[in-house]
Amino acid sequence: MEFLERVVADNAAAFAGVSTSLGIRLGLYEAMAGAGPLTSDELAQKTGLVERYVREWLAAQVASAHVLHDPETNTYVLPDEHAAVLADSSLPTYVAGGFTMLKALYGAEEALTSAYRSGGGVSWQDYGPELAEGAAAFFKPGYEAVLVQEWLPAMEGVEAKLRRGASVADVGCGFGHSTVLMAKVFPQSRFHGFDFHEPSVEAARKLAEEAGVGDRVTFEVAAAHDFPGGDYDLVTFFDCLHDLGDPGAALRRAEEALAADGSCLVVEPNVSAEPGENIHPIGRSFASTSAVLCLPAAMAQNGPHALGNHPGPDALRAIAAEAGLHSWRLAVETLTNRIYDIKR
Ligand SMILES: C[S@@+](CC[C@H](N)C(=O)[O-])C[C@H]1O[C@@H](n2cnc3c(N)ncnc32)[C@H](O)[C@@H]1O
Structure with missing residues (x-):
């Protein structure tokens, strides 16, 4: 019975995810944040949405205990603590972003069933724009x-170089948040973001312009195994090394492109290679996305590896050593990530 209840709850969460994603896309959580109690009419007016739909969405939010309802006044409130998780993307407590990936993942089910049968892959591009x-x-x-606060200081000698003026390649940079964050804090340094996904590169360029760091950041479409440039003091791989079909070729290219005493910063999910150790929400989240995204996307690249997002540090370390990067150190870890400092 306990198991049955758990699976029913999972199914409810899977249904509820769509309305959470709608709440983000339609600005409903943002409109409720800090607004105090609102009627469905008031929220509809604030967001320019149709009241009947807003009322139904609110009922779903109350059932998920995201939003509280006062039956006496028939008003709804998003408590500040919930707004910090669902509404304000500038806070470290904001975890709602993942919900906006659901459409891409559920939408790929057809392609995934074929890939599971044929051994083919589902490419990053095939998931649709919502994925990136x-x-x-x-x-x-x-x-x-x-x-900036913890990971870069944990890398040997890197922060001082960035302060003086260093050259950085951010490989598999996606929308460029990591690149722009570093560029904001280290104005003497130059940052070059690379990704093979053109729409992501375009979004990254826009982000850099908006952040006012266009003078020190460039973004280019390039595959991880042949990104341009050289003499980099730092080459970074944020949550992408395991996604590559040929992580060895990417690390070989990084080794070639590094300055004499340059370093690679590799950020990987903090999830165990031992399935039984991942029975917690973060492990579950990573293991689940690996099965429907990280592994199939790597398989689509037809490389020598398809690691999934939990290959374990030994597998990654062996690939790095083969690429000529023999010094391997766990610099720091958080609940969600392990950060490796890798050198020749
Ligand atoms: C999980 S996302 C991480 C993006 C970004 N680094 C971040 O942390 O937000 C993985 C990224 O790797 C990129 N990618 C996958 N395979 C690649 C390849 N072979 N060459 C370059 N980029 C690749 C994808 O386009 C995607 O942007």
């Missing part, structure tokens, strides 16, 4: 909270 946008939204708050 959702992935960027999912990772951004984490990077904002710790990249």
Whole structure:
């Protein structure tokens, strides 16, 4: 019975995810944040949406305990603590970004069933535009909270180089949040973001312009195994090394492109290679996305590897050593990520 209840709850969460995603896309959580109690009419007016739909959405939100309802006044409130998780994407507590990836993942079910049967892949591009946008939204708050504050200082000698003026390649940069975050803090340095997904590169360029760092950041379409440039003090792979069909070729290219005492920063999910150790929400989240995204996207690249997002540090370390990067150190870890400092 306990198991049955758990699966019913999972199914309810899977249904509820769509209305959470709608709440983000339609600005409903943002409109409720800090607004105090609102009627469905008031929320509809604030968001320019149809009241009947807003009322139904609110009922779903109350059932999920995201929003509280006062039957006496027939008003709804998004408590500040909930707004920090669902409404304000500038806070490290914001975790709602992942919901905007759901459409891409559920929408790929047909392609995934074929891939599971044939051994083929589903390419990053085949998931549709929501994937890149959702992935960027999912990772951004984490990077904002710790990249500059904790991860870069944990890398040997890197922060001082960035302060003096260093050259950085951010490989598989996606929408460029990591690149722009670093560029904002280290104006003496130059940052070059590369990704093989053209729409992501375009979004990254826009982000850099909006952030006012266009003078020190460039973004180019390039595959991880042949990104241009050389003499980089730092080459970074944020949550993407395991997604590559040929992570070895990407690390070989990084090794070639590094300055004499340059370093690679590799950010990977903090999830165990031992399935039984991932029975917790973060492990579940990573293991589940690996089965429907990370593995099939890597399979689509027809490389020598399709690692999934939990290959374990030994597998990655062996690939790095083969690429000529023999020094391997766990620099720091958070609940969600492990950050490796890798050198020749
Ligand atoms: C999970 S996303 C991470 C994006 C970004 N680094 C971030 O942390 O938000 C993986 C990224 O790897 C990129 N990618 C996958 N295979 C690639 C390849 N072979 N060459 C270059 N980029 C690749 C995808 O386009 C995507 O942007």
